[in-house]
Amino acid sequence: MIQTFALKKQYDTKEAVKELSLTVREGEIFGFLGPNGAGKSTTVKMLTGMIFPTNGTATVAGFDILKDPVEVKRRIGYVPESGALFETLTGWEYLQLIADLHHLERAMASKRIEEFLTLFGLWEEKGMRLQQYSKGMKQKILISAALIHNPPVLFLDEPLNGLDANAALVFKELLKKFSQQNKTIFFTSHILDVVEKICTRIAIINEGAIIAEGTSADIAHSTGQKSLEEAFSKLTGVRDARESAQDFLEALGS
Amino acid sequence: MAQKFFELIGVDFVQWKALMKHSFRLANRQTLLTSTSSHQSQKGINYALYLSLFLYLIFGFVLIGFLRIPNPFWSSLFILSSIGVMIGSMMLIEFGSIIVAPEDYHIFSVQPVSSRTYFVSKMSFTLIYVSLSAAALGLPSVIGYGYANHIRLKEFAVEPALFVAALAALVMWSLTIAMSMILLYTYVLRYVNYRRLKNALSYLQLVMSFMIYGGYMIFPVVIEKTGGALPVIKPWWVFLIPVSWYSSLLGIANGSADAATIVAAFVGVLFFAGVIPLAVSKISLGYAQSLSEGLSAQEETKFTSSREATSHFDFMKHPEDRVVAKLIWNQFKYDTKFRLAVMGIIPITALYLFMGLSKGEGLFNPFNPSWESMGQSALLYVAIVLFPVMIKESATKSDSYVASWMFFVSPANKTRLVLSLKKALLYYFVIPYLLILGVIFSYYFRSVLHAAMHAVILVLLSQLLLQLLFLPNPQLPFSAPRNVGERITLLGITVIIAPILLLGGVVLLSLFVYQNAGTYLTAVVILAIMVWFMEKLLKKRISRKMEQIEFLG
Numbered sequence A: 001m002i003q004t005f006a007l008k009k010q011y012d013t014k015e016a017v018k019e020l021s022l023t024v025r026e027g028e029i030f031g032f033l034g035p036n037g038a039g040k041s042t043t044v045k046m047l048t049g050m051i052f053p054t055n056g057t058a059t060v061a062g063f064d065i066l067k068d069p070v071e072v073k074r075r076i077g078y079v080p081e082s083g084a085l086f087e088t089l090t091g092w093e094y095l096q097l098i099a100d101l102h103h104l105e106r107a108m109a110s111k112r113i114e115e116f117l118t119l120f121g122l123w124e125e126k127g128m129r130l131q132q133y134s135k136g137m138k139q140k141i142l143i144s145a146a147l148i149h150n151p152p153v154l155f156l157d158e159p160l161n162g163l164d165a166n167a168a169l170v171f172k173e174l175l176k177k178f179s180q181q182n183k184t185i186f187f188t189s190h191i192l193d194v195v196e197k198i199c200t201r202i203a204i205i206n207e208g209a210i211i212a213e214g215t216s217a218d219i220a221h222s223t224g225q226k227s228l229e230e231a232f233s234k235l236t237g238v239r240d241a242r243e244s245a246q247d248f249l250e251a252l253g254s
Numbered sequence B: 001m002a003q004k005f006f007e008l009i010g011v012d013f014v015q016w017k018a019l020m021k022h023s024f025r026l027a028n029r030q031t032l033l034t035s036t037s038s039h040q041s042q043k044g045i046n047y048a049l050y051l052s053l054f055l056y057l058i059f060g061f062v063l064i065g066f067l068r069i070p071n072p073f074w075s076s077l078f079i080l081s082s083i084g085v086m087i088g089s090m091m092l093i094e095f096g097s098i099i100v101a102p103e104d105y106h107i108f109s110v111q112p113v114s115s116r117t118y119f120v121s122k123m124s125f126t127l128i129y130v131s132l133s134a135a136a137l138g139l140p141s142v143i144g145y146g147y148a149n150h151i152r153l154k155e156f157a158v159e160p161a162l163f164v165a166a167l168a169a170l171v172m173w174s175l176t177i178a179m180s181m182i183l184l185y186t187y188v189l190r191y192v193n194y195r196r197l198k199n200a201l202s203y204l205q206l207v208m209s210f211m212i213y214g215g216y217m218i219f220p221v222v223i224e225k226t227g228g229a230l231p232v233i234k235p236w237w238v239f240l241i242p243v244s245w246y247s248s249l250l251g252i253a254n255g256s257a258d259a260a261t262i263v264a265a266f267v268g269v270l271f272f273a274g275v276i277p278l279a280v281s282k283i284s285l286g287y288a289q290s291l292s293e294g295l296s297a298q299e300e301t302k303f304t305s306s307r308e309a310t311s312h313f314d315f316m317k318h319p320e321d322r323v324v325a326k327l328i329w330n331q332f333k334y335d336t337k338f339r340l341a342v343m344g345i346i347p348i349t350a351l352y353l354f355m356g357l358s359k360g361e362g363l364f365n366p367f368n369p370s371w372e373s374m375g376q377s378a379l380l381y382v383a384i385v386l387f388p389v390m391i392k393e394s395a396t397k398s399d400s401y402v403a404s405w406m407f408f409v410s411p412a413n414k415t416r417l418v419l420s421l422k423k424a425l426l427y428y429f430v431i432p433y434l435l436i437l438g439v440i441f442s443y444y445f446r447s448v449l450h451a452a453m454h455a456v457i458l459v460l461l462s463q464l465l466l467q468l469l470f471l472p473n474p475q476l477p478f479s480a481p482r483n484v485g486e487r488i489t490l491l492g493i494t495v496i497i498a499p500i501l502l503l504g505g506v507v508l509l510s511l512f513v514y515q516n517a518g519t520y521l522t523a524v525v526i527l528a529i530m531v532w533f534m535e536k537l538l539k540k541r542i543s544r545k546m547e548q549i550e551f552l553g
Helices: A040-047 A069-074 A091-101 A106-119 A135-147 A165-180 A192-198 A216-223 A228-236 A241-253 B002-008 B013-029 B038-042 B048-068 B072-093 B095-099 B102-108 B115-146 B148-153 B160-189 B194-226 B236-240 B242-253 B259-280 B285-299 B306-312 B319-334 B336-343 B345-357 B371-396 B401-409 B414-445 B448-470 B484-513 B517-548
Strands: A002-011 A014-024 A029-033 A055-060 A076-079 A153-157 A184-188 A201-206 A209-214
Touching: A002 A040, A014 A040, A014 A055, A014 A201, A014 A209, A029 A040, A029 A165, A029 A192, A040 A055, A040 A153, A040 A184, A069 A076, A076 A135, A091 A106, A091 A135, A091 B013, A106 A135, A135 A153, A135 A165, A165 A184, A165 A192, A192 A228, A201 A216, A201 A228, A209 A216, A209 A228, A216 A228, B002 B013, B013 B048, B013 B115, B048 B072, B048 B115, B072 B115, B072 B160, B072 B242, B115 B160, B160 B194, B160 B242, B160 B259, B236 B242, B236 B259, B242 B259, B319 B336, B319 B414, B336 B345, B336 B371, B345 B371, B345 B414, B371 B414, B371 B448, B371 B484, B414 B448, B414 B517, B448 B484, B448 B517, B484 B517
Parallel strands: A029 A184, A029 A201, A076 A153, A153 A184
Antiparallel strands: A002 A014, A002 A055, A201 A209
């Protein structure tokens, strides 16, 4: 469902993504992990058509991201980490705008918007401008906007940001159900526990290149660690976590 | 029919409609003249665009005054110049909301919107927006040209040629200006950081608000002074000004065109035809992307000098004084709204001075009172009272009031923080402002000593005023949400009461205090004691209030 072929992005002298080749199959929840600045968001931006690769190419839902970007965008839903929204619009108006851009029939769009807002507990606030929403409420709108056209592929960049425990629980269950419906989910997060629990396969990217790939158990096993968290730290950590914590304590004592 | 046309040019009609509706919605919620704080807009202003157009229309009626100039070439030169400045500034300031915004890229680039659909929707909206604004600003004059002789000669004479020429000039000139601004903006952005340009444009916004509100008062004076003094034969240099190319159309329609006028009109039409394709090539989703990428790259280098700012205030003894001084300084440096609220006093003072001095009476001199000039100077005293009111309001209310949590969770002395705020406002803003006015007074009073003495009294009175402002409602710096309704009420009351109180006070000073050194010194001592007493009272009051104050975020 998602395939990249030597995908590369270069900013001046910095190679943000180095010839990335990966495959995400239909129905997979693919966890894409990496420390800050590893190239995760750049990869997602290239796959969603927000930026162009310097080299290489990729296909999403069977369409080439360079040759058929609009066809790709018809088939994807995206929750951005940046949380960008037109904040002077109300929640309802924003979702209506996105539905119109996806050619959703008015009645169907209204029904879906109503359902999403009700499910996320935002029905009472539907007429409030987004600038008045809390971080979690905005995130719910972003998730609703990504799902409104029922896309077969979802790109989720830190989708649980700001969600309350109940909403996060519902959302995680929803992802599992989507996977059962053969939707493909490209999931980026720093919360390793969540990734470990819901992702069927994981890749770790560091300095623009994939350094590990497989299930969380495979990755832990291949690094000789007990958990994904420890494996991640070993693969990407510059320093030992315990040593760093000790240094902090010493700094406070000085 | 429309759908077929759009399909023919490769534009998705449904998306175009959605994007147009979206653009109107955004414009109706925030435009230049009605730019609202987030707190206010949460309450739902949905008619900002229409309100702007209404203000432009009133301005358009003010421009009719130029029709009193007999030669249509000259009158239209003034009218079109005014419209050009308005539309040009509007395009520059509102480039992000009308044309291409970096935010568009984040949201639309992942939607199935083709670059062509995005471009056509943006272009359509820009054209409609500019046409509506130009119509509001220019149609009253265009219609006036149709009846120009009727107005001047008091006889009914419809002049269709002049009407058509005026309409053509208005359309071509407003679109030429709009398109030139798109070119200028995109060109400047190649060399200047987007955020810095936005900040610079906020000053232009200030000047423009001043022009609009001041224009109502200034234009009649300008028309009065220049009305009949313009030459029949146009000097050569006037054709170097682009607006004259379009005024030439009226010169031709009026039957008074020489060869130069005809050539100028021709150049105008050519320029209009050339600038449009150049400008439209700049409006694309790709351009929004480059704006957005530029913005992200610039964010990393944004605040580099905060360490320097820290050292500026190290001499202060109390940590609360340092905190407030640093906060005020940084807000002034980086928060455009706060900076504009402070600097807004400059055009207001300049306008009130202009209004006061335009009658030729000079400024009211309390040491040598001329009662004719007193009424003219009243407006200046409104500005003097308005300034502490404005800055107190702006320094306690902010869009980022939620950040004031730090005052509530730290062991800082809140009473001291409020007093430090009042002190900072007095020392950093009020006193420098009054010193500048002191220099102006010294020119009009023809005595540096008198100007200095008057400034000292005004400083003491302003300090008392600041204390009075903090007394009923002491607030921590930037700790409350902005509420524009409240602000307008406060400013309204100030504008009505201030001249009565302060001018009354100045009359009293003039009659009883400024007569000799003894009475003057006594007044200074009494005012200083009042300030001291008020400070004690204020401290007690703030201490009591701070025990109950809660975080508003």
